[in-house]
Amino acid sequence: MHIPDGYLSPSTCAVLYAAAIAGWYSALKRLKRMLLSRVVPLISVFAAFSFVVMMFNLPLPGGTTGHALGVTISAIVLGPSGAILAISIALAIQALFFGDGGISTLGANCFNMAVVASLVAYASYRLIAAGVGIASRRRVVAAAIAGYLAVNAAALLAAIEFGIQPALFHDARGMPLYAPYPLSIAVPAMMIGHLTLAGAAEAAISAGLVAYLQAADPALLRSTAGVLPATEAASAIAPAATNSLPRLWIAVALLMVLTPLGILAAGKAWGEWSPSELAMRKSAGQAASVASNSVTSSAPVGLQRLAKLWTAPFPAYAPTFVKSARFGYFLSAMFAVGILLLVSLVAQLWVQRRREVGHS
Amino acid sequence: MARGGFLASTMIGFTRALARAMASEQIARQAGLLQSLDPRVRVIGLFTMVLAVMLSRRIAVIGALFVVAVIIAILSRVGVLMLVKRVWLVVLGFTGVIAFPAIFLTPGDTVAAFAGGPVRITVQGVQTATLLIARVETAVTFTSLLVLCTPWTHVLKALRAFRLPQEAIMMLAMTHRYIFLLVETAGQMFESRQSRTVGLLKGAEGRRITARSAGVLLSKSIELGNEVYLAMQSRGFRGEIRILSDFHMRSWDYLGLAAFLFAGCLSAWIGR
Numbered sequence: 001m002h003i004p005d006g007y008l009s010p011s012t013c014a015v016l017y018a019a020a021i022a023g024w025y026s027a028l029k030r031l032k033r034m035l036l037s038r039v040v041p042l043i044s045v046f047a048a049f050s051f052v053v054m055m056f057n058l059p060l061p062g063g064t065t066g067h068a069l070g071v072t073i074s075a076i077v078l079g080p081s082g083a084i085l086a087i088s089i090a091l092a093i094q095a096l097f098f099g100d101g102g103i104s105t106l107g108a109n110c111f112n113m114a115v116v117a118s119l120v121a122y123a124s125y126r127l128i129a130a131g132v133g134i135a136s137r138r139r140v141v142a143a144a145i146a147g148y149l150a151v152n153a154a155a156l157l158a159a160i161e162f163g164i165q166p167a168l169f170h171d172a173r174g175m176p177l178y179a180p181y182p183l184s185i186a187v188p189a190m191m192i193g194h195l196t197l198a199g200a201a202e203a204a205i206s207a208g209l210v211a212y213l214q215a216a217d218p219a220l221l222r223s224t225a226g227v228l229p230a231t232e233a234a235s236a237i238a239p240a241a242t243n244s245l246p247r248l249w250i251a252v253a254l255l256m257v258l259t260p261l262g263i264l265a266a267g268k269a270w271g272e273w274s275p276s277e278l279a280m281r282k283s284a285g286q287a288a289s290v291a292s293n294s295v296t297s298s299a300p301v302g303l304q305r306l307a308k309l310w311t312a313p314f315p316a317y318a319p320t321f322v323k324s325a326r327f328g329y330f331l332s333a334m335f336a337v338g339i340l341l342l343v344s345l346v347a348q349l350w351v352q353r354r355r356e357v358g359h360s
Numbered sequence: 361m362a363r364g365g366f367l368a369s370t371m372i373g374f375t376r377a378l379a380r381a382m383a384s385e386q387i388a389r390q391a392g393l394l395q396s397l398d399p400r401v402r403v404i405g406l407f408t409m410v411l412a413v414m415l416s417r418r419i420a421v422i423g424a425l426f427v428v429a430v431i432i433a434i435l436s437r438v439g440v441l442m443l444v445k446r447v448w449l450v451v452l453g454f455t456g457v458i459a460f461p462a463i464f465l466t467p468g469d470t471v472a473a474f475a476g477g478p479v480r481i482t483v484q485g486v487q488t489a490t491l492l493i494a495r496v497e498t499a500v501t502f503t504s505l506l507v508l509c510t511p512w513t514h515v516l517k518a519l520r521a522f523r524l525p526q527e528a529i530m531m532l533a534m535t536h537r538y539i540f541l542l543v544e545t546a547g548q549m550f551e552s553r554q555s556r557t558v559g560l561l562k563g564a565e566g567r568r569i570t571a572r573s574a575g576v577l578l579s580k581s582i583e584l585g586n587e588v589y590l591a592m593q594s595r596g597f598r599g600e601i602r603i604l605s606d607f608h609m610r611s612w613d614y615l616g617l618a619a620f621l622f623a624g625c626l627s628a629w630i631g632r
Binding site: 038043052092093096102103104185 | 369373414415451467496504506507512527534538567570589
């Protein structure tokens with residue numbers, strides 16, 4: 001599927017370079033939003049991996065062997081943007097360092113095998129494996145189908161690129177100047193090999209790799225897994241929650257014990273006065289500033305009216321039946337934490353019930 | 361499949377790739393015509409020649425460009441025998457298979473008819489097949505000359521002339537390094553497996569082994585990527601990439617660039 005130099009016209013190459021550049025630009029822009037220092041080595045290593053996987057001889061039914069492209073597993077682990085860049089880099093090194101695939105056709109090869117194949121592989125994998133768990137057998141089947149579709153989509157594009165050459169680029173006598181066969185010959189000739197051997201090779205290696213990762217390193221499959229079933233999503237965050245919960249309880253208990261520290265502070269917090277306290281402060285202020293005629297010794301009428309709207313059960317953090325102010329503070333803290341826990345528990349139950357209704 | 365099954369044929373593939381890479385590096389270090397030019401001139405100049413080959417519609421002009429490619433190869437100390445084995449025969453085998461049916465399938469003036477008439481060789485068919493083979497052979501020869509006569513590090517620096525993002529150049533450089541490491545690792549894995557295998561493996565078992573080997577290689581690659589990331593972080597890398605460029609154009613390089621551009625434009629104009 002690596003198109004060498006000379007098979008496509010310069011204008012076809014230019015158009016496909018432009019299409020590939022659009023794919024590279026979009027992928028690089030998306031990845032730049034992530035931490036660049038993290039992305040660069042990951043993509044590089046994956047490109048190298050794809051390059052090496054392309055050299056693997058995979059035994060196929062019928063006694064022959066085939067080569068995988070590695071684009072499907074890249075799309076499954078890295079996502080489409082990462083796969084586009086990783087496969088493009090592998091193809092560029094094949095062309096520029098090993099002379100495999102042309103320089104003028106590098107844009108076409110990258111567009112077919114990196115851009116389109118990555119998008120097809122990613123979309124079909126996500127579609128088929130939607131809503132199933134990481135360890136589900138359907139993910140293996142999805143990877144196989146995604147690999148098969150991706151390789152054949154890339155091959156079909158290459159066949160179309162070959163097939164349009166004689167119609168668009170020929171001399172005055174009708175002699176083809178580049179790839180000589182029309183679509184009616186180019187498409188079946190190209191697709192027979194890919195529908196049977198190359199597609200099967202990519203399907204087999206993709207399925208095998210996903211099955212291996214399910215057993216050995218399932219975390220690598222999570223980034224493109226989409227929405228997981230509720231049980232698996234909960235189990236995914238459970239270890240972290242289990243580890244941090246005792247620490248959280250200890251911290252809450254410590255804060256509750258330390259709440260009486262608040263009564264050590266002298267005076268009243270600014271702005272938290274009751275109408276009577278405000279009236280007292282104003283009287284004190286009047287003595288200091290006789291020039292102000294507008295200041296009266298009573299609190300504003302609105303404040304007096306609204307102050308009676310709600311009376312707290314534990315005024316000043318001290319229930320009336322508790323004589324000790326320190327114990328009153330501690331009791332208030334326990335009461336508040338209890339109310340918050342109750343509210344969160346009710347909310348959690350409500351959300352869980354709604355999810356169960358949604359799934360059923 | 362090579363004798364010894366898919367394990368042996370994969371290992372042979374790895375060894376060939378490494379041998380080719382080493383041979384290229386050796387040729388690139390020799391003193392020769394292309395090696396004496398600035399890498400940017402080599403990249404632009406040889407790409408211009410590839411473009412000229414693609415734009416030319418006359419077999420004679422493409423033939424002349426092929427002769428130019430051979431002369432450049434000899435002056436750059438690239439062995440003709442190496443080109444025959446590594447480039448010309450491979451391209452002839454691949455493109456020949458594709459081009460051969462065009463002799464019969466392209467409509468035009470009949471040269472010879474077989475099987476009572478329906479199978480015919482046409483003039484246009486022969487010309488189409490010849491043009492395709494000549495074009496691909498010549499273009500791939502120029503591309504191979506670039507690959508053989510330019511160390512990879514110089515290719516990367518030269519690519520900066522095309523305003524490629526620095527991130528892309530850095531990824532190309534890192535990938536190139538990892539490829540050899542991973543090829544060696546994969547080679548060892550296959551060698552280890554081959555040494556423990558008696559007789560021929562069945563197809564399904566072979567596929568399972570290949571997929572598992574690829575899986576282990578993937579895990580190792582990810583681990584390697586994480587280690588490199590931590591190593592880069594510990595050395596102060598924060599995503600800002602700076603690439604040193606110590607190339608300086610001399611009058612010889614300008615002369616070479618002018619010669620390439622002139623030859624390319626002239627060929628494209630004559631062969632239009």
